[in-house]
Amino acid sequence: MKIQIILFFAIAARFSASSQSVEFYSDHYNYDKQTLLMEGNFGEWTNSEFVDFINQSGGTVNIRAHIHHHLTFIYFVNSENNADHNISINIPSGGKYTLRVISKLSGGSPTVYNDQLGFDLTYQDGRTAYFELNASAYFHSNEELVASRPSGYEYWGLNGYTRSLDRSYLPLKVYSNHLQFGVNESWSPIINKGIDTWNNAASSIGITSGFFELASSHQEADMTIDWSGHGLSGTTLGMATLTQSNPSKVVGITMRPPGSDNALRTAEVLIQEMGHILGLSHSDDPADLMNGKAHPLHHADLSKIQLTTRDRQMLYWLYSQSNSIPIIPYHR
Incomplete structure (x- = not known):
């Protein structure tokens, strides 16, 4: 499939400033494991994310990028502005190639898709490898958010004032110690779901840095x-x-050990707790993710755990307040 160049002019203002970097060497490759975050309205192109491939292997490297079969709304865009679900790239030794990734979904209810994009790697001497990059796409309605607080939605304030993360410290670096409690990397999608859900929401209200970033160590x-x-x-x-002080400091999040409850219910609870770190409290609307009660429909499919328009509206209102008590890291 080809997309006319005029479409890329139309979405140029939604380019992301960040990129994923992948370096290839003769015997290994490195990448930073950050998620590619795409966000946009239904029926419109999302922002673009970029993957920088840097070939230090001493020979030509071929990369074939492909989506998983259910991610048909994600496209790779090559240097000729051709978009497809599968793209093959040859990179000479010492060369660099930047691949653009975009998404578009025609309609539906607000949805966050978290998955991996696949990359087949072939070295000049015939050796092969395979790796995946995390990707998250958040689609929502194009109704304009206004800075008004939804009815029945509370904030986690202090002495009558709202509290919100100080943007100069964003994104907060988050470490999860789940590997110490008897689970392997299969638990990581739950952590990524929490980070990606709120980072996509941040993008949708104009906070391009995101709220959270995964850290590799405490x-x-x-x-x-x-x-x-x-x-x-x-x-x-x-x-x-959070500390009950001005500014308020982030102490952290405590969760039941993995396996104590349904894994997807645990994911929903984690997202709620991360919402509290942002300064949100609970909503009295049972449909909202920040409602204090569990949502049974969320507990069979990770993709069904998603923010409502009211959740985003409250976040937008909270981060438009000029006199909020700042929330800052405890040690930074």
Whole structure:
């Protein structure tokens, strides 16, 4: 499939400033494992994300980029502005190639898709490899958000003031210690779902830095998702903690150990707790993700866990307040 060049002119203002970088060497390759975040209205192109391929292998490298069969709304765009679900690229030794990734979905209810994009790698000597990059696409209605607080939606304030993350510290670096509690990397999509859900929402309200970024260690993190369950009482599944001070500091999030509950219900709870770190409290509308009760329909399919328009509206209102108490990292 080809997309006319005029379409790319039309979406130029929605280019992302960030990119994923992949470096190839003779015996290995490195990439930073950050998620490609796409966000936009139904029926319109999302922002573009970019993947920089850098060939340090000493020979030509061929890369074939392809989507999984159910991700037909995602397109790769090559240097000739041709878009397709599969693209083959030859990169000479010492060369660099930037691949653009975009999405478009005609309609539906607000949805976040989290999945991986596949890349087959063939070295000049015939050796092959395969790797995947995380991608997240958030589609929502094109109704304009206004800075008014939805009825029945509360904020997590202090002394009558709203609280919100200080943008100068964004994105917060988040470390999850779930690997210490008997699960492997198969649990990582739950962590990524929480980060991607709120980062896509940030993009939709004009916060292009995103709210959160995954950290690889506790030492480099601004906050930790602790899966020990320490301090949780009764049937509480998760708890976010901020200091009761001005500015308020992020203490972190505590969750029940992995396997204590349905994994997808756990994902929903984690997203709610991350919403509290942003300064949101609960909504009295059962449809909203930040409603305090569980949503059983979310517990069979990770893609069904998504923000409503009211959730985004509240976030937009909260981050438009000029006199909020700032929320900052505890140690930075």
